[in-house]
Amino acid sequence: MSKISIDQLSQIQQKVEKEQALRQGQTGTGAHRMHLLICGGTGCQAAGSIAVYEALKAEIDKQGLSGEVAVIETGCNGFCALGPVMVTYPEGIFYVNLEEKDIPEVVESHCKNGEPVERLFYKDPSSKKFIPHMKEIPFFALQELIALKNRSLLDAESIDEYIGRGGYQAMAKALKEMSPEDIVAEVKKSGLRGRGGAGFPTGLKWEFCQKSPGEIKYVLCNADEGDPGAFMDRSILEADPHAVVEGMVIAAKAIGSHHGYVYCRAEYPLAVNRLQLAIDHAKEYGLLGENIMGTGFDFELNIYQGAGAFVCGEETALMRSIEGKRGMPRPRPPFPAVAGLWNRPTILNNVETWANIPQIIEKGGDWYAGIGTEDSKGTKVFALTGHVNNIGLVEVPMGTPLRTIVYDIGGGIPKKHRKFKAVQLGGPSGGCIPEDKIDTPCEYAAIMEAGAIMGSGGMIVMDDSTCMVDMARFFMDFVQEESCGKCTPCREGTRRMLQILEKICAGEGEPGDIETLEELSATIQEASLCGLGQTGPNPVLSTLRYFRDEYEAHVHDKTCPARSCVALLKFQVDEDKCKKCGMCFKNCPVDAIDWKKKEVAKINLDKCIKCKTCIENCKFDAIF
Amino acid sequence: MSLAYDLTPQEMPEDVTPEMVERIDEICAAYRGKPGALIPVLQKCQEVVGYLPVPVQEHIAKALGVPGHEVYGVTTFYSFFSMEPRGRHVVRVCMGTACYVRGGKEALDRLERHLNTPVDTTTEDRRFTLEQVRCLGACGVAPVVVVNQDTHRKVMADAVVDLVEQYD
Numbered sequence: 029m030s031k032i033s034i035d036q037l038s039q040i041q042q043k044v045e046k047e048q049a050l051r052q053g054q055t056g057t058g059a060h061r062m063h064l065l066i067c068g069g070t071g072c073q074a075a076g077s078i079a080v081y082e083a084l085k086a087e088i089d090k091q092g093l094s095g096e097v098a099v100i101e102t103g104c105n106g107f108c109a110l111g112p113v114m115v116t117y118p119e120g121i122f123y124v125n126l127e128e129k130d131i132p133e134v135v136e137s138h139c140k141n142g143e144p145v146e147r148l149f150y151k152d153p154s155s156k157k158f159i160p161h162m163k164e165i166p167f168f169a170l171q172e173l174i175a176l177k178n179r180s181l182l183d184a185e186s187i188d189e190y191i192g193r194g195g196y197q198a199m200a201k202a203l204k205e206m207s208p209e210d211i212v213a214e215v216k217k218s219g220l221r222g223r224g225g226a227g228f229p230t231g232l233k234w235e236f237c238q239k240s241p242g243e244i245k246y247v248l249c250n251a252d253e254g255d256p257g258a259f260m261d262r263s264i265l266e267a268d269p270h271a272v273v274e275g276m277v278i279a280a281k282a283i284g285s286h287h288g289y290v291y292c293r294a295e296y297p298l299a300v301n302r303l304q305l306a307i308d309h310a311k312e313y314g315l316l317g318e319n320i321m322g323t324g325f326d327f328e329l330n331i332y333q334g335a336g337a338f339v340c341g342e343e344t345a346l347m348r349s350i351e352g353k354r355g356m357p358r359p360r361p362p363f364p365a366v367a368g369l370w371n372r373p374t375i376l377n378n379v380e381t382w383a384n385i386p387q388i389i390e391k392g393g394d395w396y397a398g399i400g401t402e403d404s405k406g407t408k409v410f411a412l413t414g415h416v417n418n419i420g421l422v423e424v425p426m427g428t429p430l431r432t433i434v435y436d437i438g439g440g441i442p443k444k445h446r447k448f449k450a451v452q453l454g455g456p457s458g459g460c461i462p463e464d465k466i467d468t469p470c471e472y473a474a475i476m477e478a479g480a481i482m483g484s485g486g487m488i489v490m491d492d493s494t495c496m497v498d499m500a501r502f503f504m505d506f507v508q509e510e511s512c513g514k515c516t517p518c519r520e521g522t523r524r525m526l527q528i529l530e531k532i533c534a535g536e537g538e539p540g541d542i543e544t545l546e547e548l549s550a551t552i553q554e555a556s557l558c559g560l561g562q563t564g565p566n567p568v569l570s571t572l573r574y575f576r577d578e579y580e581a582h583v584h585d586k587t588c589p590a591r592s593c594v595a596l597l598k599f600q601v602d603e604d605k606c607k608k609c610g611m612c613f614k615n616c617p618v619d620a621i622d623w624k625k626k627e628v629a630k631i632n633l634d635k636c637i638k639c640k641t642c643i644e645n646c647k648f649d650a651i652f
Numbered sequence: 653m654s655l656a657y658d659l660t661p662q663e664m665p666e667d668v669t670p671e672m673v674e675r676i677d678e679i680c681a682a683y684r685g686k687p688g689a690l691i692p693v694l695q696k697c698q699e700v701v702g703y704l705p706v707p708v709q710e711h712i713a714k715a716l717g718v719p720g721h722e723v724y725g726v727t728t729f730y731s732f733f734s735m736e737p738r739g740r741h742v743v744r745v746c747m748g749t750a751c752y753v754r755g756g757k758e759a760l761d762r763l764e765r766h767l768n769t770p771v772d773t774t775t776e777d778r779r780f781t782l783e784q785v786r787c788l789g790a791c792g793v794a795p796v797v798v799v800n801q802d803t804h805r806k807v808m809a810d811a812v813v814d815l816v817e818q819y820d
Contacts, residue, residue, distance in 0.1 A: 071805070108790070256749040256787035257749035257750045257787065259790065259792075261789075295787075296789060333691075334730075335694075336732035352688040370687065413792065415754075419750075419794075420792050499753075641758075
């Protein structure tokens with residue numbers, strides 16, 4: 029490959045566009061008559077997608093179709109729960125749960141004879157009907173894609189594929205036609221707020237940095253997605269790494285920076301590999317490095333791998349970590365826009381924010397500001413997980429009600445005998461939104477008012493088998509363990525809160541414990557140095573706000589209403605509720621249950637290991 | 653894990669071979685003087701040795717020309733670094749929220765009982781190191797267990813014992 033000019037970029041785009049037109053349903057413009065796009069994201073790879081991909085290529089060869097049918101491995105498709113998944117074009121047919129043994133049939137029947145294999149289609153959980161086309165599946169149909177624009181549409185390891193989708197054109201425009209002030213103005217006009225969690229206006233942040241004096245400035249990407257339950261950044265890096273690179277070069281021009289880093293978690297090896305490949309390819313094409321596309325602008329980009337510390341997602345801690353030190357936050361001001369990495373002016377945005385930038389430059393800030401609500405512009409990607417049918421990545425316009433996400437896109441709660449209880453948003457810094465607030469629109473202010481935060485977008489649906497005290501304990505355990513230890517309220521306070529929550533879950537709660545939790549929360553919020561401590565008590569406060577009775581049941585009645593806390597369970601069968609179905613007997617891993625047909629089950633407590641398998645499998649809540 | 657930093661120079665443990673030390677020297681030489689080098693150096697050296705005992709840290713400190721306490725400070729801060737020898741297979745159970753609510757905790761409990769070793773320790777025969785990890789980002793297929801580099805999805809408590817037993 030040689031370095032390319034802006035004209036050559038457009039030539040590559042036109043050439044690749046013809047091949048890719050098939051994926052928009054247009055036939056006859058490219059070399060192949062059919063494209064098979066198989067997902068190769070982490071979720072699908074864990075489900076065996078690599079073997080399926082290899083089998084597919086071998087079978088296409090074997091049946092003599094390699095000239096007509098192209099097999100492409102894409103990044104994360106977002107519909108992880110049914111992986112490995114594959115989309116075929118030009119029809120747009122969506123296959124789920126593929127296995128190696130299905131491949132000869134798919135190739136023979138679909139690719140050769142034009143008859144898709146129905147048994148491998150997506151089956152709607154409520155109507156039990158097969159839905160063949162991807163765009164008709166509610167999970168996909170109700171989404172609006174900006175940050176995930178290229179998901180499952182291109183080979184993430186090919187720069188040409190990205191260019192074919194219009195990639196690097198925004199960068200070319202920014203470098204050639206726009207002044208730094210123009211770029212900042214466009215981003216400000218878009219109303220984009222940082223998608224990492226705090227929601228600070230992106231354009232304003234850039235403007236501060238642009239105006240900071242200094243020869244050397246840095247552009248950073250926060251890919252240290254540590255929030256448990258969030259995986260949009262991983263997904264974007266795996267599926268569309270060039271979008272992040274392109275966004276960062278545009279910002280570099282805006283602030284006058286010539287060096288950037290992507291700080292990525294070592295827990296995401298696939299994302300690191302694909303990003304590295306993207307950077308290497310961009311360098312080969314001259315889209316990174318010296319004199320980018322002959323415009324005279326220089327920008328170097330490197331990856332810096334994290335070493336497993338949640339607090340390094342905090343901006344000042346992240347910068348300390350890149351400097352090779354313990355990742356501890358420092359007080360602000362001075363803000364990083366003035367004194368950041370190695371004390372130079374620095375801007376840091378997260379992966380999802382970066383992925384929005386090229387389109388804002390290409391289509392204009394007004395276009396972006398036309399989507400979403402007054403206070404929250406554009407779209408937001410949520411990682412929908414937990415007790416919900418359609419688990420995966422969901423991108424919707426800001427302001428979409430939670431109910432739409434959980435029920436229409438997510439398909440509701442999987443277990444028929446369970447009820448929706450709450451949605452946890454924002455990870456350890458966030459909170460729970462209960463059932464009666466499920467119509468809350470997803471925008472910064474409304475979510476905050478309901479007691480949670482937008483955060484990075486982790487959205488965990490919980491049914492009534494989840495104990496809210498245990499959930500609070502879980503998050504406090506997380507915060508306590510991940511506290512860097514620099515400031516006392518966070519280090520000691522969260523530990524004390526965890527001890528109390530553990531005591532309550534163990535059935536040893538005492539009167540006054542709940543009040544102590546509240547006092548500690550207030551102090552920690554007030555006195556902590558960084559966001560980790562300031563927001564750490566949020567899961568406790570929000571569960572106390574909506575589920576105080578559950579705390580009281582633990583402390584005063586020594587019961588766990590959700591039947592989750594082992595220490596408060598007796599492992600006995602309620603004879604009135606038992607329907608004698610034997611599900612507990614069939615699922616017990618240690619044969620601790622006596623049951624015969626038409627008889628009430630009995631649990632042998634000497635053998636019982638208190639694993640709760642019986643409770644999870646009892647549809648009648650008969651074990652307590 | 654040793655709680656205090658022993659200031660007397662220590663000998664290399666037996667399992668750190670001269671070839672390993674040579675490799676460490678090469679790594680340090682490549683990074684010496686570069687800003688922000690310490691963490692990547694420690695990552696690479698841990699790959700070579702398997703863990704970072706204090707004598708190895710002292711060696712790195714000298715080779716990079718940074719104070720020993722700085723190396724020790726970084727090693728103890730980040731969860732990826734270990735000062736204890738590790739097992740042949742590292743079993744990491746994801747304790748992210750999605751995995752937790754879908755049964756990751758039960759899988760971890762079962763493993764602790766089966767391997768007879770608490771989380772964050774290594775079995776006596778050094779076959780397994782059992783760890784918990786904070787969210788691997790594979791929430792769509794929760795609960796997730798990673799053995800070495802292999803990600804296993806939807807690993808319920810009942811299946812986890814069979815899963816690890818596949819690894820000698």
